[in-house]
Every structure is written in structure tokens, then in C-alpha cells.
Amino acid sequence: MTKELVTPTTVRLRMHVDDRLRHWPGQHYLLRLRAPDDYTAQRSYSLASDDSDPLLEFFVERLPDGEVSEFLADVAEVGDVLEMRGPIGRWFTWDVRTPALCLVGGTGIVPAIAMSRAARHAGRPDLLRILAVGRSPEELPYGDELHRFGATVAYTRHAVDDRPAGPPTAAELAPLLDGIQRAYVCGSSRFAGLAEALLMECGMPADSIRVEQFGATG
Structure with a gap:
């Protein structure tokens, strides 16, 4: 994972995913945090990258009291491994053919x-x-x-x-x-x-x- 602080409240993340599935523009991933006691918090984030990009790109806004966004913006470090599920979504996708x-x-x-x-x-x-x-x-x-x-x-x-x-x-x-x-x-x-x-x-x-x-x- 690479991380770029874009503004004081937003961060751009680019992640490598082993054996990832192809995705359509408009799909999203579920990012899940897991504590040592197995408590979990999760949030869905839309992909900014298209399928030709070797990395997945997300743009995250740090929200007050947002467990996942605060961790991604303030705590997560380059090289961290995150739990993810995706790509998700069929309704909000574009086929790159329809105007x-x-x-x-x-x-x-x-x-x-x-x-x-x-x-x-x-x-x-x-x-x-x-x-x-x-x-x-x-x-x-x-x-x-x-x-x-x-x-x-x-x-x-x-x-x-x-x-x-x-x-x-x-x-x-x-x-x-x-x-x-x-x-x-x-x-x-x-x-x-x-x-x-x-x-x-x-x-x-x-x-x-x-x-x-x-x-x-x-």
C-alpha cells in the first residue's frame, strides 16, 4: 500500500492485490479493519482506478468518528496489509460503450x-x-x-x-x-x-x- 495525504482531511491510497479480479468502473471494495480481539469495522470505498491500472486506487475522506476513515488517514502506514473484499456492485457500473x-x-x-x-x-x-x-x-x-x-x-x-x-x-x-x-x-x-x-x-x-x-x- 502507498499513501498520499492530499488535504488535511483526505488521503489517496494505492494498493496491490494478489490475484485480483477484473473490475468495471463504478464498482467498489469493502475495506475491513480487525482488532486483536476480533472486533471489526468496515466501510465501502469506490475505486478511482480503471481495470488497466496494476494497482487499486481509493480516495478516502477522514470523517469525524469514522473508525475506518480515521485509521486509513491517520494510522495506516505504507506497507500495511489490509483486509479487503471486492469488486462489488453491478447496478452502478459503466460498460465503456454506452454514452x-x-x-x-x-x-x-x-x-x-x-x-x-x-x-x-x-x-x-x-x-x-x-x-x-x-x-x-x-x-x-x-x-x-x-x-x-x-x-x-x-x-x-x-x-x-x-x-x-x-x-x-x-x-x-x-x-x-x-x-x-x-x-x-x-x-x-x-x-x-x-x-x-x-x-x-x-x-x-x-x-x-x-x-x-x-x-x-x-
């Missing part, structure tokens, strides 16, 4: 990164469009990579050029849906609800929208 749009926010941007890398590796970046939402440039995961891919970015707390701070609008989203057959939404529960409603307002059929949301765990 798709990702409407993603916060750390929900991670699966869109995997999809963009898969699109580039296949030589078909034209099949994928991304509308990424973050609070500010400093807090946007994979900001430089998103811009290189040509993603549209909306900041909710930071004005850029002639765009005021705020969530994406129907006027910004509608042109990105031309020719799109499937939409992927990933982010917090609140973001996912707003994003799904915005897509349907712009004419995207509900059965063409796939949603993955996250929130506090019990």
Missing part, C-alpha cells in the same frame, strides 16, 4: 474518475461527460484530472469567471445530455436527491438514471 454522463459531488466524484480513466484507456473519451460539483477548487477531488478530461465543474461556494457560486442549473446540465443514454449520480444523500431531480427536469428518463449515495454509518 453516459456523470453528475457527481464531493467524494462522489471518485467513480467518475474511474469511468474517465476507462474511457481514455479505451480511446473513447467522447462517450463520457462529467459535471462535477465541489465547494471550492481546493476541496474538489481530482480537480486537475477533471479539468484535463474536459469536465464541467460547478463550485457551490466559489465564483469562477462569470459563473457565480452555486449548484449546477438546468441550463448548465441540459446541453450535456445531448445524445446521452445513461446518467450516473454519486454523492451525499442530499446531493443525490437534488441531482436526480435536476436530471429528470432536463428530460432524462428515470429508468436511465443510476444513483449511488453515501452518508453516515451506524
Whole structure:
């Protein structure tokens, strides 16, 4: 395992997995911590890497009182061996053939990164469009990579050029849906609800929208 502290509250992990199974962009892994008394804590994390990458890449946000995220951000060291299970998930996967749009926010941007890398590796970046939402440039995961891919970015707390701070609008989203057959939404529960409603307002059929949301765990 290699580890890079991206911001004071986020960390990028890259891991080698022996005899790993192939994965589709959009899938995730379960990372489990096990104490000497056999107490366990686990959390699911989306893959940022595409299947051509020899390592699995995860982007973890350190959450208050989050047993797994705090360990990964503050305690885990390079060379540590972690208990993992995956890849998991069939619903929220992209086949790298269907024209798709990702409407993603916060750390929900991670699966869109995997999809963009898969699109580039296949030589078909034209099949994928991304509308990424973050609070500010400093807090946007994979900001430089998103811009290189040509993603549209909306900041909710930071004005850029002639765009005021705020969530994406129907006027910004509608042109990105031309020719799109499937939409992927990933982010917090609140973001996912707003994003799904915005897509349907712009004419995207509900059965063409796939949603993955996250929130506090019990």
C-alpha cells in the first residue's frame, strides 16, 4: 500500500492485490479493519482506478468518528496489509460503450474518475461527460484530472469567471445530455436527491438514471 495525504482531511491510497479480479468502473471494495480481539469495522470505498491500472486506487475522506476513515488517514502506514473484499456492485457500473454522463459531488466524484480513466484507456473519451460539483477548487477531488478530461465543474461556494457560486442549473446540465443514454449520480444523500431531480427536469428518463449515495454509518 502507498499513501498520499492530499488535504488535511483526505488521503489517496494505492494498493496491490494478489490475484485480483477484473473490475468495471463504478464498482467498489469493502475495506475491513480487525482488532486483536476480533472486533471489526468496515466501510465501502469506490475505486478511482480503471481495470488497466496494476494497482487499486481509493480516495478516502477522514470523517469525524469514522473508525475506518480515521485509521486509513491517520494510522495506516505504507506497507500495511489490509483486509479487503471486492469488486462489488453491478447496478452502478459503466460498460465503456454506452454514452453516459456523470453528475457527481464531493467524494462522489471518485467513480467518475474511474469511468474517465476507462474511457481514455479505451480511446473513447467522447462517450463520457462529467459535471462535477465541489465547494471550492481546493476541496474538489481530482480537480486537475477533471479539468484535463474536459469536465464541467460547478463550485457551490466559489465564483469562477462569470459563473457565480452555486449548484449546477438546468441550463448548465441540459446541453450535456445531448445524445446521452445513461446518467450516473454519486454523492451525499442530499446531493443525490437534488441531482436526480435536476436530471429528470432536463428530460432524462428515470429508468436511465443510476444513483449511488453515501452518508453516515451506524
